[in-house]
Structures are given as C-alpha cells and as structure tokens.
Amino acid sequence: QVQLVQSGAEVKKPGASVKVSCKASGYTFTSHGISWVRQVSGQGLEWMGWVSAYTGFTNYAKNVQGRVTMTTDTSTSTTYMELKSLTSDDTAVYYCARMGLGDSGSCHWGQGTLVTVSS
Amino acid sequence: DVVMTQSPLSLPVTLGQPASISCRSGQGLVYSDGNIYLHWFQQRPGQSPRRLIYEVSKRDSGVPDRFSGSGSGTDFTLKISRVEAEDVGVYYCMQGTHWPITFGQGTRLEIK
Numbered sequence: 001q002v003q004l005v006q007s008g009a010e011v012k013k014p015g016a017s018v019k020v021s022c023k024a025s026g027y028t029f030t031s032h033g034i035s036w037v038r039q040v041s042g043q044g045l046e047w048m049g050w051v052s053a054y055t056g057f058t059n060y061a062k063n064v065q066g067r068v069t070m071t072t073d074t075s076t077s078t079t080y081m082e083l084k085s086l087t088s089d090d091t092a093v094y095y096c097a098r099m100g101l102g103d104s105g106s107c108h109w110g111q112g113t114l115v116t117v118s119s
Numbered sequence: 120d121v122v123m124t125q126s127p128l129s130l131p132v133t134l135g136q137p138a139s140i141s142c143r144s145g146q147g148l149v150y151s152d153g154n155i156y157l158h159w160f161q162q163r164p165g166q167s168p169r170r171l172i173y174e175v176s177k178r179d180s181g182v183p184d185r186f187s188g189s190g191s192g193t194d195f196t197l198k199i200s201r202v203e204a205e206d207v208g209v210y211y212c213m214q215g216t217h218w219p220i221t222f223g224q225g226t227r228l229e230i231k
Contacts (some may be wrong), residue, residue, distance in 0.1 A: 004165065014198055031209070035220065037168075044209075044211065044222060044223075044224050044225045045160075045162075045168065045211055045213075045221040045222045045225070046222070047213075047221065047222065050220070059196070059218050059219070061219045062120075062219070080154070086222040089175040097165060097167070097168075099170075099215065099220075100215065100220075101150075101156070101215055101216070101217075101218060101220065102150045102151070102152060102154070102156055102216070103215060104154070104156065104158075104174050104177070105181070107158070107173070107179070109168055110167065111167060112167055114153045
C-alpha cells in the first residue's frame with residue numbers, strides 16, 4: 001500500500017534552516033508529484049509548494065518563495081523540503097502529500113513533522 | 120490566487136442529523152482537461168488530513184456513502200446525510216486547478 005513516512009520532529013533557533021524528508025513506498029515514485037502543506041497549531045492548511053518526482057520541476061507559494069527548496073531523490077524515493085531563515089511564524093506541523101495540480105489520483109498524506117522555532 | 124471561502128466555519132450537529140458545508144471559489148475551476156479539481160478533505164483531531172471527495176462529487180475509496188459532494192461554477196457543497204460521532208473534525212475544500220493550490224479556511228464539525 002502507498003505510504004509516505006516523514007522524518008521526526010525538529011527544534012530550531014530563529015534564523016536557522018530545517019530539512020524535512022518524506023519517504024514514499026508502495027507506488028512508482030516518479031509517477032506522482034509531492035505537495036508540502038503546513039498547519040500552525042489550531043489553524044488551517046497552507047499549501048507551500050509542489051515538486052515533480054519525475055522532472056524536479058517545482059512550484060512554490062509566494063509567501064515562502066525564496067526561503068523554500070523542494071527536491072527529490074529518485075534512488076531512495078524520498079522528497080525533501082528545506083526552509084531557511086526560520087522565524088517563530090514557521091512553527092507548524094509540516095505534511096507531505098501525494099497530490100498536485102490537475103491530479104485526482106489517490107491522495108496520500110504523511111504523518112506530519114512538527115517543526116518548532118524557538119530561541 | 121484563487122480564494123476559497125467556506126461557510127459556516129463552525130457546525131454543531133445532532134447525531135443522526137444531516138450537515139452541509141458550502142465552499143465558494145473566487146473564480147471558475149475548470150482545468151485545461153475539462154475537469155474540475157475541487158476536492159474535500161476531512162481532518163480528525165490529531166490526524167493527518169484525508170481526502171473524502173475529489174472532482175466535486177467522486178467519493179474516495181473507503182469513504183462512507185453518507186458523504187456526498189456537488190456543485191458547479193464557483194459554488195460547491197459537501198453533505199453528510201446522517202452525522203456520526205466519527206465525523207467530528209475539520210473539513211476543508213481545496214482547489215487543484217490553478218497555481219497556487221488553495222484551501223478553504225476549514226469548517227469545524229462538532230456534535231451538539
């Protein structure tokens with residue numbers, strides 16, 4: 001069955017960077033792109049961007065563009081989301097999800113990774 | 120960006136009664152292939168979101184048939200025919216037609 005397994009919780013200081021991984025299994029990795037979605041505690045879902053697992057093409061949300069980089073490693077079926085220049089506003093649960101634009105294939109989510117930014 | 124506006128934001132429902140959530144998009148959601156990529160997600164407390172409905176009205180595998188989606192143009196609706204205790208959580212609509220992908224604010228369903 002399709003699974004997306006994310007890396008563990010992180011605690012970072014303001015100004016630092018964080019890199020979260022999302023390892024896929026149960027399907028052909030390059031057939032589907034991965035979106036990253038974050039959720040501040042008690043708030044809604046915020047789409048951050050999408051990366052094609054086939055071409056590496058990315059599309060980022062404006063409010064994180066310039067600070068976020070999404071990449072894939074086809075040899076390990078893993079997608080990475082790196083966010084730089086962290087502030088307390090970046091404290092959230094980060095999810096990877098197999099979904100994208102014009103995509104109605106079965107939708108799967110990772111378990112979420114809590115990133116806490118605190119001095 | 121396509122703004123997705125949900126209502127109500129809070130929905131208290133008696134067990135066994137129906138529930139309805141509205142989602143309005145700021146522009147049409149017809150993709151270049153003619154499909155409408157308007158989806159509904161459920162997020163139960165402490166869990167990752169789960170897609171319930173895709174392309175307006177198609178139920179995902181394993182989703183109870185008490186959930187249904189409808190709509191056209193810029194107005195879409197998620198209906199639950201008879202609310203059960205396991206339906207408690209937050210429901211989001213999402214458009215996957217235009218970059219950037221956008222979500223509604225979420226509707227919190229609770230049992231009265």
